Amino acid sequence: MLTQISRRRRVAALLALATALTVAAPGVEARPGGGGSMGSRGSRTFTAPSATPTAPGGGMTMQRSQTAPSPGMGSPGMQAPAQGRRFGGGFFAGLLGAGLIGALLGGGFFGGLGGLASMIGLLFQVGLVVVVVMLALRFFRRRNEPAGAGAPYARSSLDGQQGPGGAPGGPGTFGGQRPPQTRPVQVGPNDFQAFERLLGDIQDAYSREDRVTLGNLSTPEMVSYFDEELRNNAARGVVNKISDVKLLQGDLAEAWAEDRTEYATVAMRYALKDVMVERAGGRIVQTDSSEATELWTFQRQPGRGWVLSAIQQTR
DSSP states (O other): OHHHHHHHHHHHHHHHHHHHHOOOOOOOOOSTTTTOOEEOBTBTTTSOOOOOSSSTTOBOOOSBOSSOOOTTSOOTTOSOTTOSOOTTHHHHHHHHHHHHHHHHTTSOTTTTTTTOOSHHHHHHHHHHHHHHHHHHHHHHHHHHOOTTTTOOOOOOOTTSOBOGGGOBSSOOSSTTOOOOOEEEOOOOHHHHHHHHHHHHHHHHHHHTTOHHHHHHHBOHHHHHHHHHHHHHHHHHTEEEEEEEEEEEEEEEEEEEEETTEEEEEEEEEEEEEEEEEETTTOOEEEEOOSEEEEEEEEEEOTTSOOEEEEEEEBO
16 A cells, blocks of 8 residues: 555656656747747847837747857857757656656666665655756756857947947957947838838738749748748648738837848737638638737838848747
């Protein structure tokens, strides 16, 4: 009887530990961008957009981008969302799986470990695994950490006088490179009308899987992400139908220029009908959120109109 109680406690403790260490993968929504953060914002690609009344928490950092991180910033956010995992996930899961099997079979977390079957023995074994994994994680993080990673980096001010690490003026501290010089950009009513129009036109082109129109309204980088999503939908035999897009609220987070390129990041809360339907029969197989709040970054070259260069989720 005591042996059964001890075994049940052991299994319960292991299951609780496994649950605590499990990280649930975030769900992927439909609509362009799939509810992720992707694209490029020039030198501010890996800096979260500023907070606005529409997005009080500001924006999330970029998850996917073809822009190289600035010197000293490491490689933040270069992984695709919900893909891959840090070292330790599969390693720890394997240890826990082996321990659970051993416990259920009555052999202890490590097959007995010298006959330790008491709760004290279990705690010792779990503590030993935790210590081993922590040491392994620390070792691999140090190994994979690029030189200069973790050094402070202050976003360039609009007048271009602030460099990495918050040092005003002068060259940066990372290999003598200066951050890109920026200047303020005035965004007027005509620009906001263009942003609202692009919001609807891009959603409509995405729904029709019109890659030519998407290419006219977005940067090549964003088109590559949209094309990937559309091909994945085709492989699943579904079409993402979006309609009735209406901007509910929007405001400017930041606007600046680098060399000849102007950027504007806008927080937008909008309503939409967003469903996934079967390609063959047209049956609705998935219905996503009817309202979304995102930060869209637009860029333009001299003599050209605005095009979409990034989509980021709010915090």
